[in-house]
Amino acid sequence: MNIHEYQAKQVFAKYGVPTPRGIIAETVDQAVANAEELGGSIWVVKAQIHAGGRGLGGGVKLAKSIDEVRELADEILGMTLVTHQTGPEGKLVNKVYIEEGADIQDELYFSVVLDRAAEMPIIMASTEGGMDIETVAENTPEKIIKIEIDPAIGFQGFHARELIFGLGITDKAEQKKLMKFAASIYKVYMDTDAEMIEINPLVKTGAGDFIALDGKMGFDNSALGRQKFIADMRDITEEDADEMEAAKYGLSYVALDGEIGCMVNGAGLAMGTMDTINYMGGTPANFLDVGGSANAETVAKGFEIILQNPNVKAIFVNIFGGIVRCDRLANGIIEATKITDVNVPVIVRLDGTNAPEAAEILKNANIANLIVGDDLGDGAAKAVAAAKGEK
Numbered sequence: 001m002n003i004h005e006y007q008a009k010q011v012f013a014k015y016g017v018p019t020p021r022g023i024i025a026e027t028v029d030q031a032v033a034n035a036e037e038l039g040g041s042i043w044v045v046k047a048q049i050h051a052g053g054r055g056l057g058g059g060v061k062l063a064k065s066i067d068e069v070r071e072l073a074d075e076i077l078g079m080t081l082v083t084h085q086t087g088p089e090g091k092l093v094n095k096v097y098i099e100e101g102a103d104i105q106d107e108l109y110f111s112v113v114l115d116r117a118a119e120m121p122i123i124m125a126s127t128e129g130g131m132d133i134e135t136v137a138e139n140t141p142e143k144i145i146k147i148e149i150d151p152a153i154g155f156q157g158f159h160a161r162e163l164i165f166g167l168g169i170t171d172k173a174e175q176k177k178l179m180k181f182a183a184s185i186y187k188v189y190m191d192t193d194a195e196m197i198e199i200n201p202l203v204k205t206g207a208g209d210f211i212a213l214d215g216k217m218g219f220d221n222s223a224l225g226r227q228k229f230i231a232d233m234r235d236i237t238e239e240d241a242d243e244m245e246a247a248k249y250g251l252s253y254v255a256l257d258g259e260i261g262c263m264v265n266g267a268g269l270a271m272g273t274m275d276t277i278n279y280m281g282g283t284p285a286n287f288l289d290v291g292g293s294a295n296a297e298t299v300a301k302g303f304e305i306i307l308q309n310p311n312v313k314a315i316f317v318n319i320f321g322g323i324v325r326c327d328r329l330a331n332g333i334i335e336a337t338k339i340t341d342v343n344v345p346v347i348v349r350l351d352g353t354n355a356p357e358a359a360e361i362l363k364n365a366n367i368a369n370l371i372v373g374d375d376l377g378d379g380a381a382k383a384v385a386a387a388k389g390e391k
């Protein structure tokens with residue numbers, strides 16, 4: 001789960017990480033009231049969507065008067081903001097963050113992410129802040145410092161020194177502030193079960209302070225149960241509608257960009273199924289784990305969710321009947337095809353208890369686009385062929 005910039009800054013504030021003062025607004029009037037409350041003479045109006053690159057897309061703008069705050073809030077609220085991270089369809093802006101203008105001397109890059117290869121969190125930092133870090137990584141990779149932090153020992157003085165010298169900070173007072181900044185962000189990362197914290201830019205102000213001008217956070221969904229403060233920040237308008245719908249029925253669904261819809265029980269079998277489809281020359285359109293209690297209703301709902309994706313050309317149902325017997329599953333699938341209008345070939349491979357009976361039931365059902373797969377390889381091959389329009 002991800003959160004908005006203004007929410008990340010609330011989390012930072014709890015840990016004493018300096019950020020510009022700001023207030024969230026959902027209407028133009030609120031935006032104006034917020035600017036008045038903040039005072040000062042320069043404000044930044046910032047679109048709140050779960051994507052980076054807002055500045056370049058026209059979603060972050062500087063206002064030099066209250067009237068300008070009003071104009072910009074009116075322009076940005078309700079706009080469909082397109083950035084390199086939203087895809088061409090863009091994202092609707094429902095909220096704007098009104099923030100005091102910061103006195104920027106330097107824009108740095110700072111993040112903490114989980115490095116799966118190193119098997120530990122790493123701090124990444126660069127003097128090339130404010131711009132797309134992917135571009136920096138591609139053109140001038142030597143300008144990115146990576147510091148591995150063994151969670152057993154935590155953030156230490158030697159990590160801080162690596163960071164400070166890597167970024168070329170020579171002033172003693174500034175070194176101290178940056179060290180405190182990094183230690184605090186590392187603590188936020190560990191305490192909140194974050195997977196990613198990105199601060200781009202981390203700004204050095206004219207006064208030599210380090211402040212988080214931007215903030216992106218992503219969390220380990222499995223940890224949300226013990227992170228109520230974070231879980232409450234969920235913004236469902238930012239989440240994939242199909243994934244949310246699936247979750248309501250206990251199905252875990254992830255949309256992918258291939259052509260074969262998959263309905264499988266168990267995450268491991270689902271991964272194996274997607275691999276096998278790939279191996280047979282096809283591409284999976286989704287990951288869908290129907291869980292342990294596959295029945296006519298969940299299967300019907302699964303069909304419905306899979307078919308909302310217009311790229312799906314065939315569906316491969318690959319279910320292992322352990323506790324649920326295959327013959328009952330077969331009847332459930334037949335019933336599901338009656339509940340949900342399935343207009344693409346459905347290849348069914350059931351294995352486990354009463355599998356032969358299940359195959360009989362499916363064959364005798366005489367449903368035109370229902371095809372029985374004998375095993376995983378056969379089922380996947382038939383699904384790939386069906387998606388290509390072959391028989």
Ligand code: ADP
Nearest residue numbers: 044052053054055099100101102130200201214
């Ligand atoms: P994004 O990364 O989505 O484009 P940012 O929050 O990083 O959004 O803002 C983009 C740029 O706008 C920053 O690099 C910075 O130059 C400027 N900016 C953002 N917030 C402020 C602020 N409070 N004061 C001054 N400039 C800002």
Ligand code: MG
Nearest residue numbers: 053200201214
């Ligand atoms: Mg940014």
